[in-house]
Amino acid sequence: MELHVRPLLQIQTLHKRFHDVEVLKGVNLEVREREVVSIIGSSGSGKTTLLRCVNLLEEFDSGQILLDGESIGYRIGGDRRRRLSDRALSRQRSMTGMVFQSFNLFPHLTAAGNIMLGLRKVRRLPKDEARSIAEKWLGRVGLSQRADHYPSQLSGGQQQRVAIARALAMNPKLVLLDEITSALDPELVQEVLLTVKSLAEEGSTLLIVTHEMRFARDVSHRVVFMEQGQIAEQGPPAEIFGNPKSPRLAEFLRSARS
Amino acid sequence: METFFSELWIARDALMEGFVRTIEASVVSILIGTALGLLIGIVLVYGPLVVRLLCRAYVDVMRGTPVLVLILASFYIPSVVGLHLSAFQAGLLALILFCGAHIGEIVRGALQSIPPGQTEAARSIGLTFPQILTYVLLPQALRSILPTWINTGAELVKASTLLSVIGVGELLLKTQEIVGRNFMTLDFYLFAGLLYLLVNLGIEQAGKALERRVAVR
Numbered sequence: 001m002e003l004h005v006r007p008l009l010q011i012q013t014l015h016k017r018f019h020d021v022e023v024l025k026g027v028n029l030e031v032r033e034r035e036v037v038s039i040i041g042s043s044g045s046g047k048t049t050l051l052r053c054v055n056l057l058e059e060f061d062s063g064q065i066l067l068d069g070e071s072i073g074y075r076i077g078g079d080r081r082r083r084l085s086d087r088a089l090s091r092q093r094s095m096t097g098m099v100f101q102s103f104n105l106f107p108h109l110t111a112a113g114n115i116m117l118g119l120r121k122v123r124r125l126p127k128d129e130a131r132s133i134a135e136k137w138l139g140r141v142g143l144s145q146r147a148d149h150y151p152s153q154l155s156g157g158q159q160q161r162v163a164i165a166r167a168l169a170m171n172p173k174l175v176l177l178d179e180i181t182s183a184l185d186p187e188l189v190q191e192v193l194l195t196v197k198s199l200a201e202e203g204s205t206l207l208i209v210t211h212e213m214r215f216a217r218d219v220s221h222r223v224v225f226m227e228q229g230q231i232a233e234q235g236p237p238a239e240i241f242g243n244p245k246s247p248r249l250a251e252f253l254r255s256a257r258s
Numbered sequence: 259m260e261t262f263f264s265e266l267w268i269a270r271d272a273l274m275e276g277f278v279r280t281i282e283a284s285v286v287s288i289l290i291g292t293a294l295g296l297l298i299g300i301v302l303v304y305g306p307l308v309v310r311l312l313c314r315a316y317v318d319v320m321r322g323t324p325v326l327v328l329i330l331a332s333f334y335i336p337s338v339v340g341l342h343l344s345a346f347q348a349g350l351l352a353l354i355l356f357c358g359a360h361i362g363e364i365v366r367g368a369l370q371s372i373p374p375g376q377t378e379a380a381r382s383i384g385l386t387f388p389q390i391l392t393y394v395l396l397p398q399a400l401r402s403i404l405p406t407w408i409n410t411g412a413e414l415v416k417a418s419t420l421l422s423v424i425g426v427g428e429l430l431l432k433t434q435e436i437v438g439r440n441f442m443t444l445d446f447y448l449f450a451g452l453l454y455l456l457v458n459l460g461i462e463q464a465g466k467a468l469e470r471r472v473a474v475r
């Protein structure tokens with residue numbers, strides 16, 4: 001990977017508060033194209049909030065997020081900062097894909113229908129083209145046979161794989177995954193993690209929040225440790241897991257192992 | 259029995275006319291009332307504060323007022339301000355406002371019971387708010403209100419009998435007029451009752467068929 005290219009995602013001194021509580025306290029993070037970055041950290045450290053800011057599901061108070069050089073969520077001119085219009089926000093949201101802990105499939109649409117909605121209404125593709133992209137992605141996540149099943153007719157693991165296909169089919173520059181196996185029965189976790197691993201191997205840019213330390217170690221180029229709204233430590237997985245520098249990280253890894 | 263049938267034959271046109279009026283009033287008010295209710299329901303959840311409060315007031319007033327009072331009010335009040343509505347129009351207005359408020363409240367409940375994750379997933383794909391409403395939220399809300407909606411339809415058929423007090427010639431008023439002529443009180447009221455029952459059974463069956471077709475999966 002060439003080091004001089006501009007990172008795909010640049011998060012710069014991001015601050016975010018909920019009422020009086022500051023949840024993100026100046027986060028700086030960069031993700032390069034085709035890089036897989038995992039965020040770990042204890043509950044309440046702000047991991048979800050960070051992903052939600054990048055996907056513009058949450059407003060933030062100061063700092064900047066640049067995606068492919070474009071300022072996300074706000075127009076910044078001089079010292080003025082204005083939230084973009086609903087339309088502009090929608091366009092920027094479609095540049096990132098998000099997979100949620102609770103799948104959030106649309107229950108009134110089939111697996112293929114879930115994937116086609118964004119292709120039809122956001123990317124404005126004709127129906128047959130959207131359908132063939134949906135089928136291609138369902139194949140990629142191993143669900144070719146389930147295209148016309150409704151979410152309630154699928155297992156949790158299958159639902160999550162449809163959700164992954166739904167996010168990826170939009171051809172986003174960056175995919176955000178927030179604890180996507182936490183709501184699954186243990187025996188269904190592996191099929192979803194394998195799916196993510198195959199995406200990583202094929203060069204998707206992934207920003208992953210996970211509690212699965214083995215998986216983070218296995219799949220990531222870089223691991224980021226968040227602590228109380230800040231990034232406390234980051235580095236290659238071997239170093240983060242094998243040779244943690246901060247005592248907080250060492251502590252966290254000990255409690256995660258037990 | 260024979261006299262009943264011969265009297266029924268004599269009264270057939272009047273009964274038919276009343277029956278058609280009843281259906282007409284019910285159908286028009288459920289259709290326009292539903293459109294109004296959808297709008298009200300959406301505003302109650304997503305509208306700006308002022309409009310939302312106005313809609314809330316409208317809904318609460320309508321739901322707290324007996325339909326009969328609504329009908330009398332829409333018969334007498336418009337003429338005070340110089341607006342001249344026929345009895346039928348006034349009656350329709352009352353039923354539409356009544357229906358709109360009820361449906362509005364039902365739609366609000368249905369929209370609010372959709373998990374927020376639905377909107378978030380839709381936003382994260384890049385859908386705009388109107389698209390989210392059209393393709394994600396309303397299809398789910400409409401499926402879940404279907405049983406209540408059918409019920410409101412049946413309620414409206416019953417409420418339409420109250421239009422007789424302002425002189426709308428619907429089925430009940432026509433029946434009263436016929437009874438006034440031939441004094442076969444019990445027979446004809448029973449007959450009218452039977453017609454109402456049949457209509458509402460029909461609505462119920464149609465509703466069940468519809469529910470089976472769009473069942474939430």
Ligand SMILES: Nc1ncnc2c1ncn2[C@@H]1O[C@H](COP(=O)(O)OP(=O)(O)OP(=O)(O)O)[C@@H](O)[C@H]1O
Pocket residue numbers: 018023041042043044045046047048049050
């Ligand atoms: N909508 C909200 N309103 C108020 N506070 C919130 C909201 N969302 C999150 N918070 C708070 O912000 C902090 C960070 O939450 P966040 O969900 O980002 O943590 P997390 O690192 O994802 O935790 P977990 O590992 O449990 O998912 C928490 O203290 C949480 O209570």
Ligand SMILES: [Mg+2]
Pocket residue numbers: 047048049179
């Ligand atoms: Mg979280």
